[in-house]
Amino acid sequence: MRYRSYIVLSVIAALAVTSCSFFEPRDPEDPDPGEAIPWQQPYSPSTVVVNLENSLEGRSIAMTMACCDSSYMFVADGADTTDFGGSWNFGNWNYQVEQNTLMNIYNFVSGSGLPEDSLVYVVMNFVPEIPDPVAPTDSADIWRDYEIVVAGSDYAGWENSARGRVKFLMVEDTYGLWSIRRWFDNRPDGYTVEHYTWGVAKATFR
Amino acid sequence: MRNAGLILALLAGMASAVTMGYSIDLDQIKDRVNLMNSISLYQQLTSRIALNATASFTGEKNSDLDRFVDGRSGTASLTFTPMQGIEFGINLSRVISSEEKNGDLIRDRLSNTTSGQVRYTPYSWLSVNMSLGAHFVDYMNPSGDSTITGYDEGGVRNVDISMNHTLFQDLSGSVSLGEHRTLGYQKNSGSENLSLRASYDFPRLFEGGSLEAQVRASKLFTTYNDSNRTQRQDDLASSLALVVPVPFENVSMEVSTGWAYSNRFYEYADPDSSGTQGDVLDRKERSRDISSSLRYQMMENLKLHFSLSRDILRVDQKRTAIGESELFDVYYIDDDRMFSATLDYTPGDCRISFYRAVQLLKRDTYGTWTEMGIVRTDNFDYDQTRQVLSLSSEIPLSSRITLDALIQGQSRETIYIMSEQSGNSKRSSTYSIQPGFRYDAGGNWTLDESVQFSADYTTFLFPETSTAGSDLLFRRVTTNSSFQRVSPDSTLLGISHVFRFQDQGSYLNSVFLRSEEVINNVIKFNLGFHVSSNIGLTPSYAWEYQQRNYLSQTIPSRVEHIHHLGLRTRMNLHNGILNLSLTRSFYSRDDRESYWKASVGLNYQF
Numbered sequence: 092m093r094y095r096s097y098i099v100l101s102v103i104a105a106l107a108v109t110s111c112s113f114f115e116p117r118d119p120e121d122p123d124p125g126e127a128i129p130w131q132q133p134y135s136p137s138t139v140v141v142n143l144e145n146s147l148e149g150r151s152i153a154m155t156m157a158c159c160d161s162s163y164m165f166v167a168d169g170a171d172t173t174d175f176g177g178s179w180n181f182g183n184w185n186y187q188v189e190q191n192t193l194m195n196i197y198n199f200v201s202g203s204g205l206p207e208d209s210l211v212y213v214v215m216n217f218v219p220e221i222p223d224p225v226a227p228t229d230s231a232d233i234w235r236d237y238e239i240v241v242a243g244s245d246y247a248g249w250e251n252s253a254r255g256r257v258k259f260l261m262v263e264d265t266y267g268l269w270s271i272r273r274w275f276d277n278r279p280d281g282y283t284v285e286h287y288t289w290g291v292a293k294a295t296f297r
Numbered sequence: 298m299r300n301a302g303l304i305l306a307l308l309a310g311m312a313s314a315v316t317m318g319y320s321i322d323l324d325q326i327k328d329r330v331n332l333m334n335s336i337s338l339y340q341q342l343t344s345r346i347a348l349n350a351t352a353s354f355t356g357e358k359n360s361d362l363d364r365f366v367d368g369r370s371g372t373a374s375l376t377f378t379p380m381q382g383i384e385f386g387i388n389l390s391r392v393i394s395s396e397e398k399n400g401d402l403i404r405d406r407l408s409n410t411t412s413g414q415v416r417y418t419p420y421s422w423l424s425v426n427m428s429l430g431a432h433f434v435d436y437m438n439p440s441g442d443s444t445i446t447g448y449d450e451g452g453v454r455n456v457d458i459s460m461n462h463t464l465f466q467d468l469s470g471s472v473s474l475g476e477h478r479t480l481g482y483q484k485n486s487g488s489e490n491l492s493l494r495a496s497y498d499f500p501r502l503f504e505g506g507s508l509e510a511q512v513r514a515s516k517l518f519t520t521y522n523d524s525n526r527t528q529r530q531d532d533l534a535s536s537l538a539l540v541v542p543v544p545f546e547n548v549s550m551e552v553s554t555g556w557a558y559s560n561r562f563y564e565y566a567d568p569d570s571s572g573t574q575g576d577v578l579d580r581k582e583r584s585r586d587i588s589s590s591l592r593y594q595m596m597e598n599l600k601l602h603f604s605l606s607r608d609i610l611r612v613d614q615k616r617t618a619i620g621e622s623e624l625f626d627v628y629y630i631d632d633d634r635m636f637s638a639t640l641d642y643t644p645g646d647c648r649i650s651f652y653r654a655v656q657l658l659k660r661d662t663y664g665t666w667t668e669m670g671i672v673r674t675d676n677f678d679y680d681q682t683r684q685v686l687s688l689s690s691e692i693p694l695s696s697r698i699t700l701d702a703l704i705q706g707q708s709r710e711t712i713y714i715m716s717e718q719s720g721n722s723k724r725s726s727t728y729s730i731q732p733g734f735r736y737d738a739g740g741n742w743t744l745d746e747s748v749q750f751s752a753d754y755t756t757f758l759f760p761e762t763s764t765a766g767s768d769l770l771f772r773r774v775t776t777n778s779s780f781q782r783v784s785p786d787s788t789l790l791g792i793s794h795v796f797r798f799q800d801q802g803s804y805l806n807s808v809f810l811r812s813e814e815v816i817n818n819v820i821k822f823n824l825g826f827h828v829s830s831n832i833g834l835t836p837s838y839a840w841e842y843q844q845r846n847y848l849s850q851t852i853p854s855r856v857e858h859i860h861h862l863g864l865r866t867r868m869n870l871h872n873g874i875l876n877l878s879l880t881r882s883f884y885s886r887d888d889r890e891s892y893w894k895a896s897v898g899l900n901y902q903f
Contacts, residue, residue: 114634114657116680116712122720122759130721132755132769134801135813153677153718157711169364169396173403173438180578187612194675195577195617198668221361222889225857226817226843228797232327258362266707266727266753267773267799277362296617297577 128154133269136233136261137223140215143271147213147239150197156190160262160270165189167290168255168278179294188297195296200242209249212240218256230272233259236279239289247292255279255288315340317903327892328360349374365397374414386414388428405437412453422462428455432479451481467498483522490515499542505549506542511535525566526576533558547594554587574615574624581613598643608633618668627664627675633657646693654685676715684708697738701747703731712758722758727751733777741782742791748776754804770804773797781823787867788833789823802849812849818842821861837863858885873901 128149133139139158146154165184172181200210215235217223224231239253247253260273276290316339324331335353342348352371359365370393376386389411396404412430433450459473471494478487492513499506517530536555543549563576588606595601613628637654662675687705694700707727713719733747753771760767774797781791800814818841825835839861846854863880876898883891 114636114655114682116657116682116710117659117714119712119714119719119722119758120716122718123716127720127759132725132753132771132801134771134799135815151677151718151721152675153679153713154721156677169398169403176438191577191614191616198616198618198666198673201668201673224843225845225855226797226815228817266709266725267751267771275362 130154133158134267136227136231136259136269139261139269139271140233140235140259144213144215148211150200150211152190152194152197155193156186158271159186159189160272161186162272163189163270163274164272165274165276165290165293167276167294168288170278171276171288171290171294175291175294179291180297181290181294184297192293192297196241196244196293199244199296210242212238212242212249212252214238215257227261227263229263231261231269233261235259237289239292241292244292244295246287246295247289251285251287253289253292254286255290257289315903318901319903320900321897323895323897325893325895327894328362330356330358332356345378347376347378349376363399366395368392368394382418384414384416384418386416388412388414388430403438407435409433410453412455422460424457424459426455426457428453430454432481434481447483449481449483451479451485453480454478467500468495470495484519485522486517486519488515488517503542505540507540509538511537527564527566528561529564530559530561532560549592550589552587552589555585557584558582577615577617577624579613579615582610584608584610600641600643602637602639602641604635604637606633606635616666618666618673620669621667625664625666627662627666629660629662629675632659632661647691649690649692650688652685652687652689654683656683657681676717678714679718680710680712680714682708682710697736699735701731701733701735703729705729705731720757720759723755724758725753725755727753738780741784743779743781743783745777745779745781747778748774750774767803767805769801770809771799771801773799782825784825784827784833786831786833786869787835787865788825788827789835789837789865790825791823793821793823795819800848810849812847814846814848816842816844831869833866833868835863835865837861837865839863857889859883860885870901872903873899875899 128151129145130142131138133142143155143158146158163186165188167181167184175181196211215237218234218236221234223233234256236256237254239247240249241247241253242249256277256279258273258275258277259271260275261269262272263269276288278288279286318337320333320335322331322333333353333355335351337351338349340348350371350373352369354367354369356365356367370391372388372390374386374388376384378384390409392406392408394404394406395402410430410432412428414426414428417425417427430453431450432453433448435448436446438445455475455477457473457475459471461469461471463469472492474489474491476487476489479485490513492511494509494511496509497507499508511534513532513534515532517532518527520527534555534557536553538551538553541550541552559580559582561581562579586606586608588604590602590604593601608631610631610633611628612631613626615624616627618625633656635654635656637652639653640651642649642651658681660680661678665672665674667673685705685707687703689703690701692700692702705728708724709727710724712722729749729751731747731749733745735746736744738744751773753769753773755769755771757768776794776796778795779791779793781789781793783789795818797817798815800811802809802811802813804810819839821837821839823835823837825833827833841857841859841861843857843859844854860883861880862883863878865878866875867877868875876896878896880894881891882894
């Protein structure tokens, strides 16, 4: 009887503390019509890539960073860090740095005066010789050939889009949701200086 | 010849016991191979002279990226102790690193450091360590058709002082301070740090209570002689922890609080318009935290643990704006609140745990900037909540059978506050139940069986604007079965089976429209046996079946059959341990390449 009283009191105390307004989230504003960005629950690695494309094109910092794990790191191509390391910083490119850099990019294109749908353009194509794993568990390597445009930028404009090959290291959390832990950036086959990589294009905004 | 003979005789006379250690780790996963190799040596040459040396080699080869990174390092030190409390030493270190990409060397770096060292320990509570020396750096970075080479050299000096003393009964304190400098023609870097700590155990009247206070400060800098920019960082932190004197019998309580400040900024020797307003890499972080926890042993087998914490972090940074030459100050504040409660009930050999946790993370952005005459502000303020409620149990039904069960409910909510983002605000709930049992069949044979059912239901707060459409449902069933004998050296004999099924789709008006399903099935045979009393080998074969069906699209299903052949062993050698695990995986499809997954580890003390 004494046991039961203790247990019931403890459970009630725990529930009472957690039901107070101290842990209550705020009410959101009504959404702007036409502002919503396509988003799917990332139950597979390939869905994360689709979400990333939509978030970058929609210039949503919250959505883009929601594609990334909190221990996210961007690893630039070694040749890029050698060629451009004197001009820009490629080191310690973590979640916070990525967020700040993307904020600068989104802010930059917003003021370019171009049509809304031409500001950021992203295409991530499958690499035929390295197909996605069919049913991965825990983690997966996902390869894509990308083309990214940041309108008006020096290294990823419409006339010289950023091109490269990315290897995403994706991880699955305990809820079955996938996110990007590493972005390994690589120069594409047949690299020419007419098209820089996304790492170089981004580093100019860091 | 005579001199050489004398030297050999002297060395032979000096030769005493040498302690050597060697370790090698080799890992391969698909196209990435990692090798770590190190050797260490220690020899007490005479009663006053000792020799210490280490060498290591690391290499990473990535075939799919056509990259090879290698690093080599070696250190050696000779110490001389003329009398107790004083030690003189000579230290040498050499570090080499390089990277190859597509067959070309893209980075190469060599660094040497030589220093003399004095360690003075006049009392057991005081230690002074000083070193003075020189370093040399040589680097080569091919860039396009040209090669950039360079070198740097200069002095190295380090001073560290530490004191650790009991001042009075129940009151002790420690102080440590240090100064480090690495100077050169091209770059100077250095740091200073100071740390103070005091702890006090309350007198008998307040038995069980204690107070600990700590203050830390440090400064870092890096200056470049060919640039007028200096990178600096100032860090300050303090913490206070109180263990409350036992308020009631079987109750313990702790309260702690902390404060930290970190400022990374760039200084300019000749400030210009950009130099006076800072740099986009400037960061100023201020954080405060407070936490408390309470443990109550209610009865012999009933224990309660509450904890409550709050962290507030403010991050100040600068940002650019199009068409503007000036930098703008912006910042965000994270407010992280967390509560958890655990109730453990352990009657006999049973264990029943109730766990409840709730967390709220609020992020608010502040600051504005002007762009083309328009005042702008960040729009990614959000609130994230996470709630967990779980009940786990482990109940032995008999000496051989144990039941396990876990029932858990989790809720996660992400609310984007601003209208630009709020359309994607969503709430996800995950429910899972995982019953299982373990049967000890005797002779190290165990039968394990568990099944987990889980469902994740996601609703959007503004479904009319959400492009994800209707509510989403994700379901998963995972079963784990095994009947195996595990030897003390991890040699395995038996069979195991893992089956996973998951599907997902939209859930609207109680109608579940499935869009995708995944099946994953692995059956593994472990055929472990012993070659001798201390060498066990475990060959294994596993068949993995993967299938992904795209139910709402016309894409054909994808099926994969993978065969894994493995060999695993763990050998206890006289003074070392050898671990080996090899797996070769083959796809049934011709267009997928087979791959290795291997790890070898050897640790040996000679």
